[in-house]
Amino acid sequence: MVRMLPLPWREAHMKKIEFDGYLLVYQADDSEGRWKASYAILKDRAEISRGSLPLAAHSEDEAVGEILAAARGHTTSALHA
Numbered sequence: 001m002v003r004m005l006p007l008p009w010r011e012a013h014m015k016k017i018e019f020d021g022y023l024l025v026y027q028a029d030d031s032e033g034r035w036k037a038s039y040a041i042l043k044d045r046a047e048i049s050r051g052s053l054p055l056a057a058h059s060e061d062e063a064v065g066e067i068l069a070a071a072r073g074h075t076t077s078a079l080h081a
Contacts (some may be wrong), residue, residue, distance in 0.1 A: 014035040017068060023049075026069045028055070035063045041071050049074055 017024045019071035026039040035055035041048050053070055 008036065013043075015064075017064075019068065019072065020075065022071070022075055024068065026067050027055075027057075030063075037063060037067045039067055039071065041074060074081060 014025055014027050017026070021043065023042040025042065028035060028037040030036075035057040036052065037055055038050075038052045040050040042052065055063050055066045057066055061074060067074055
């Protein structure tokens, strides 16, 4: 299950998504003509990963999909490590 979470106005530049018991906090922008993202993955309020990604996205919806796919891949690989 994926659930988009509302944010207070002062944190509007960061977005949050809950998925599979994790919390993904991210920021994506195309300010330089290409989409890129910074993110952190949390489990039970503990950060388990953070990083940044260049994205192939052409829209914000595509960017969110790529970020979520990368986060899911990272959490799945962490379980098997």
